[in-house]
Amino acid sequence: AQSVAQPEDQVNVAEGNPLTVKCTYSVSGNPYLFWYVQYPNRGLQFLLKYITGDNLVKGSYGFEAEFNKSQTSFHLKKPSALVSDSALYFCAVRDNTGFQKLVFGTGTRLLVSP
Amino acid sequence: ETGVTQTPRHLVMGMTNKKSLKCEQHLGHNAMYWYKQSAKKPLELMFVYNFKEQTENNSVPSRFSPECPNSSHLFLHLHTLQPEDSALYLCASNSQGGGSTDTQYFGPGTRLTVL
Numbered sequence: 529a530q531s532v533a534q535p536e537d538q539v540n541v542a543e544g545n546p547l548t549v550k551c552t553y554s555v556s557g558n559p560y561l562f563w564y565v566q567y568p569n570r571g572l573q574f575l576l577k578y579i580t581g582d583n584l585v586k587g588s589y590g591f592e593a594e595f596n597k598s599q600t601s602f603h604l605k606k607p608s609a610l611v612s613d614s615a616l617y618f619c620a621v622r623d624n625t626g627f628q629k630l631v632f633g634t635g636t637r638l639l640v641s642p
Numbered sequence: 643e644t645g646v647t648q649t650p651r652h653l654v655m656g657m658t659n660k661k662s663l664k665c666e667q668h669l670g671h672n673a674m675y676w677y678k679q680s681a682k683k684p685l686e687l688m689f690v691y692n693f694k695e696q697t698e699n700n701s702v703p704s705r706f707s708p709e710c711p712n713s714s715h716l717f718l719h720l721h722t723l724q725p726e727d728s729a730l731y732l733c734a735s736n737s738q739g740g741g742s743t744d745t746q747y748f749g750p751g752t753r754l755t756v757l
Contacts, residue, residue, distance in 0.1 A: 562745070571646070571732055571748035618685070629675070629698065630746060632685040 530555045530623045534633035541609045542641050549604040549636045551619030560622035561602040562630065563593055567615045575617075578602060589613070609640045645669040646749035648733050654755045655723065663718040663752045665733030673738040674716040675746065676708060679730040691716060692738050723756045730754070 531554045541547045553559055560579055564572040576587025583595045593604045604617060616637050620630040646667045655661050667674060676688040690698035691710040705727075707719040716733055730751045737744040 564748075569751075569753070571648075571750040572734075574745050574747060577745060629687050629690060634684050 530621045530631045532561075532619045532621050532631060532633040534617075534619055534636045536636050537634075538637045538639060540639050540641065543611050544608050547606050547609040547613070547638065547640070549617050549619075549638060551602045551604065551633060552600050553602060553619075553621045554600065555621055555624065557624045559595075559600075559602075560624075561593075561595065562620040562622075563587065563591070563602075563604050564618045564620065565615050566618065566635075572618060575604070609638075611640050611642055614638055614640045646733060646735055646747050648731075648749035648752050650752060651750065652753045652755075654757065655720070656757050657723060657725070659723075660719070660721040662720065663731055663733075663754075665716040665718075665749055667714055667716075667733075667735040667747075667749075669735060669747060671735040671737050671744075671747075672713050673736050674710060674713070675734040675736075676716065676718055677732040677734065679732055679751070680728075685732070689718075720754075723754075725756050728754055728756045 533552045562577045563575040565575055566572050575591050576585050576593055578585050578595045586592045591606050593602055595602050616635045618635050619633040623629045623631050649664045673692045675690050678686045678688055687700050688702045689708045705722050709717040730753050732751045733749040734746040736746040
């Protein structure tokens with residue numbers, strides 16, 4: 529079965545510093561990977577996805593993610609964090625056995641301090 | 643985010659009430675989803691509809707009853723809920739088929755509290 533793991537419940541970073549939110553995955557077949565962000569009392573907003581091609585995927589709000597097949601990882605990154613990036617981040621993988629349903633990680637709370 | 647709307651945004655109901663959650667997508671998608679988001683838990687997929695046909699039901703209790711009258715609208719009918727059903731209920735939609743993996747887009751959610 530497909531699964532993703534987000535090993536950190538919370539990541540703290542100072543504004544202006546680079547940030548990384550970690551995600552590892554387990555899939556049978558080709559992985560289709562996604563990152564979403566959730567602000568308080570809001571739904572999930574799509575940030576970026578990896579289907580195929582370049583291992584570095586660029587997304588919304590200056591975020592990017594690096595696909596690493598050998599390490600089965602898909603870490604979310606941003607070169608310079610903003611206080612407004614503080615939110616809950618979810619990694620997800622498409623379940624290749626179903627009707628494209630997504631399997632989500634438990635989420636990582638990012639806290640960017642001024 | 644405005645491509646998928648959900649009403650109401652907040653709902654408080656007693657255990658004996660009957661209520662419905664509504665979701666509407668304006669993106670021309672053919673698949674719609676209900677998820678449950680509880681504190682400290684991963685998002686749980688509840689139901690999937692593809693071209694108005696229910697394609698997945700993840701062992702959801704019968705007190706939750708979905709309805710998909712067309713590809714743009716999705717309802718979740720609620721009756722005799724339990725306090726543990728209190729959660730954020732999220733609707734999502736995407737385009738399925740053709741071998742593509744189209745992104746799911748989410749609505750803002752309905753915060754449900756069962757007293």
